[in-house]
Amino acid sequence: MPAPSAVTRPAPANDADDAAALHRLILSSLDDDQAVDTVSIPLEGKSSIADHMVIASGRSTRQVASMANKLAERIKAELGRTTRIEGLPTADWVLIDAGDVIVHLFRPEVRSFYNLERMWAFGEAPEPAPPPGPAPH
Template sequence: MTAQSSIKPRALDADPSAALHELVLKSLDDDQAVETVTIPLAGKSSIADHMVIASGRSTRQVASMAAKLVDRIKAETGRAARIEGLPTADWVLIDAGDVIVHLFRPEVRSFYNLERMWNFGDAPAPVAEV
């Protein structure tokens, strides 16, 4: 048996969008994101299949979650995610292709209220805290 044949296929090979979404949620959970919400966009918008919104308790936590998430996406998929807002870390946007991630400080999140803006008549699916 060669080393190549003993490697298990990565989860991203089966359904890249769902696997990327799971990777994002796991990373945010590992970094203790608060009030993580997923809004399904497949069939409703062409920008992505999933939008994930989460909060951090401080700008330092938001920046750390964002940096780690971008690194994990690169390590797992080989693709670089685009990131905006990292210097101030009040609102950080990560465009990972099929998944768009918004990370906020709580005050900024409540001001912009993206969940309400992107609600297509369906309530956003909250992600259970583990």
């Protein structure tokens, strides 16, 4: 799957609070849609592509596509940000570029084949995503 081009990539948030709000919204949306094995890999200071990479699975192509569509709609409705989505027609692996957070949604078999967690963990085991909750004070 080709990476989104730099020209059409969504703009990053203006500050760390916006990026944190986007990250929380994504985790909350995936939790609401019963995503499986959601992990969040912090990229800040390790890569310039985003602050976080979130990886999750759906049980079927239908669930993966539904989660991707709902997530893009929530980001637009609640934060006023557009996203770039690739892979939606087949929904085996859907990439959602939200600027500060990159989301990969997979069917389980496809996820285990590509094993992005291992590739992006920078020698550290990725941690399960924290449960969505209120913003820290």
